[in-house]
Amino acid sequence: MGKITGYLEYPRVHEEYAPVKERVLNFKEFIKTLPRDKAEIQAARCMSCGTPFCTNACPLHNVDPDFSDAIYNKKWKEAYDILSSTNNFPEITGRICPALCEASCALAFNDEATGNKSIERSIIDHAWEDGYVVPEPSPVKTGKKVAVIGSGPSGLACAQQLARAGHDVTVFEKNDRIGGLMRLGIPDFKLSKALIDRRAEQMKQEGVTFVLNTFVGKEGDLPQGVHCDATRRIDPSEIMKDFDAVVLSGGSETPRDLKAPGRELKGVHFALEYLIPQNKEDSDGTASPINVKDKTVVVIGGGDTGSDCVGTALRQGAKFVHQIELFPEPPREQNKLLTWPDWPRILRTSSSHDEGTELGRLDRLYALNTKAFIGENGSLKKLRLCKIKLENGRPVDIPDTEFEMEADYAFLAMGFLHPTDLTLDGFGVAKDKRGNAAATYELDTGFRTSVDKVFAAGDMRRGQSLVVWAISEGRRCAREVDRYLMGDSCLPPF
Ligand SMILES: Cc1cc2nc3c(=O)[nH]c(=O)nc-3n(C[C@H](O)[C@H](O)[C@H](O)COP(=O)(O)OP(=O)(O)OC[C@H]3O[C@@H](n4cnc5c(N)ncnc54)[C@H](O)[C@@H]3O)c2cc1C
Incomplete structure (x- = not known):
């Protein structure tokens, strides 16, 4: 101390x-x-x-x-x-x-x-x-080859650990740059992308190979809202043939949709359809096709993704942003006698919320269900909303409470359901009840899927979560892959 x-x-x-x-x-x-x-x-x-x-x-x-x-x-x-x-x-x-x-x-x-x-x-x-952070290449090479599918924080952490253990690691990424949601989801104002580039450079010097614009999975169409820059596809059978072990770290990319009437109107988008082009604009100047300057925006969903849409809309010069949430407002104060040292379920106010409040251009509304998107000439003009109450923990519409809210844009930030089936089905791995890669979490057998030599980590295994969990899973998974390949591992268990 x-x-x-x-x-x-x-x-x-x-x-x-x-x-x-x-x-x-x-x-x-x-x-x-x-x-x-x-x-x-x-x-x-x-x-x-x-x-x-x-x-x-x-x-x-x-x-x-x-x-x-x-x-x-x-x-x-x-x-x-x-x-x-x-x-x-x-x-x-x-x-x-x-x-x-x-x-x-x-x-x-x-x-x-x-x-x-x-x-x-x-x-x-x-x-x-x-100058303390330097590449740490392994002095000894094992001759074993590992494919990591997906370059988000779980894939990168896993790849770095495995390369440091002496394995020959190739990271395949369907998009045109590495980093997963850290790169294309999270805005620059929270995380400068130069930090990811610097780490990628370190990893290259440690022997990691990055293969971009390459989708590894079954042939077919990805669900609406899943971003893909891939210019080529590799069939999982080829990866299985060429590598001694495979790590699936493709994230939980399938977004939750809101199938209300009018969903097809111009101006209604998944959150990442809004955030990704802005992130690309910030890195290489390619103008985003969605700009909400002087427009009224409704962000549907109260989590991190919704908050990032708020901060992005304010920076683009939105006239006003409404952030609406299906569930009632959580308590503002923590009852520490009941919750400490656990993570409390309280109202979270991000820096983007502070910005909107200080500028007088944001309100946060709770207990509202979206019944319909209403348009004119094919473009969004209003949302029809309805108040809800909770019955046995489930939201139920309150009769005669419908009202309309003007909006030029609506961004759906209601979370992610599960990974894309094309990836998991391509490798034939069993899924859990939620559609994630089924893989245990126990020390010694952890992260193994139902298919021999195929492991899964990060959001692809645990469902949508946090960067800190993704890094943790990547590290732990690396140890299990190393044990699988070598019979033992010096990599840390955490
Ligand atoms: C907008 C937004 C903001 C967030 N903000 C925060 C925050 O502030 N703090 C926090 O802790 N967490 C935040 N999160 C959550 C966090 O980003 C994720 O939990 C984390 O990135 C998951 O890491 P991952 O490596 O499992 O997957 P991802 O980051 O999703 O990366 C998966 C990668 O795999 C690639 N891929 C998928 N399938 C294939 C395939 N078949 N072939 C090739 N490549 C493939 C994808 O293109 C992607 O690059 C946020 C999420 C979003 C959407």
Whole structure:
């Protein structure tokens, strides 16, 4: 523990945010990394409790008390070694993780949590600056070949671990750039894509090969709303022939649709049909076909994806954004006696929501069901909505409460159902009840699908989730693949 009385002496340190009026003028990151002196004070607040709930809550089991102690003692290289021993991409989780660790911090019980996420970001951003982050190629090659299908955080973490264990790893990606949802879903203002490029470079130097624009799966049409830049298809039988093991890490890409009348109108889109072209515009200047400047936008769905649509619409200059949610508004305050140290189900307010509120261009509405999209000349003009109440936990329409809301655009951000069948069926792997790749999670047999030598990790196995879970699954899966190929593994179990 750095400073025994630190948590009594110092209030929580907050990262600096660019002012709302400035930051909505562009798509650049607007949160500044904690400078070293502030990170050292933040770290001094860690109580190093006997039972580190933070480490337990983190899917990667980041050892927050240990790297905080190192930082407090100005041992930045040691802090980097501790952090990178559990997390392949801390610069990413340090920006976009919801920080499950902070919700379970013992200090959070009656004070503000230690800012673990900001410490994590500070350590890794300074480690890159200091030149500590270098390629770690394996000195020994096993001669085994592994194919990783999908280059999201689970595929990348898995590939990096396997390459460091000496295997010959090829990552196949159907889109024209690597990173999965980190690259094409999450906007630049939350995560600069230069960070993914820098990691890709490191991985190439560790021996990982990336094959882009290549879909691996059965022939057929992908569901509406699944983005695909592929210019060629490889049949799974070829991959099975050419590789000693295969990891399916293709994410949970099938979006939940809202099949109300008028769904086909111009202006009604899946969220990713809106976010992906904007991300591409930010990286290479290709103008997005959807621009909501001076338009009224309705975002249907209250999660991360919906919030990213809000931030994007505000930056494009939307006149007004309504974000509507089917379920009633969650409680604003956490009842810590009931929920701590678990992740509480409370109202979440993102930086995009703060922007909309400060600019007076956002409202968040709850307990509303969308009954119809109404158009004129084929384009969306209004939504017909209806209030709901919960009966036995299920939303039920309240009679005679229908009303109309003007809208030029509606973005459907209601989550993702399961992976694409063309990928899973192509390999013939069994699915679970929700349509994900069925693969166990136990240590020693984990991540194996019903087909020999085929493994699954990330959203493709667990359903839509978080980047931190994807990295964790990729790491764990790599260990199981290594054990399958070599009989044993030196890769860490977490
Ligand atoms: C808009 C949005 C915002 C989000 N914000 C956050 C956030 O702030 N914080 C957070 O923690 N999580 C967030 N998430 C969730 C997070 O991005 C995902 O949980 C995570 O990316 C899943 O990682 P993955 O590697 O399993 O899959 P993905 O990231 O989905 O990557 C899968 C990759 O596989 C490729 N692929 C699929 N099938 C094939 C195939 N057959 N052949 C070749 N390639 C294939 C896809 O093109 C894709 O690149 C967000 C999600 C969305 C949609």
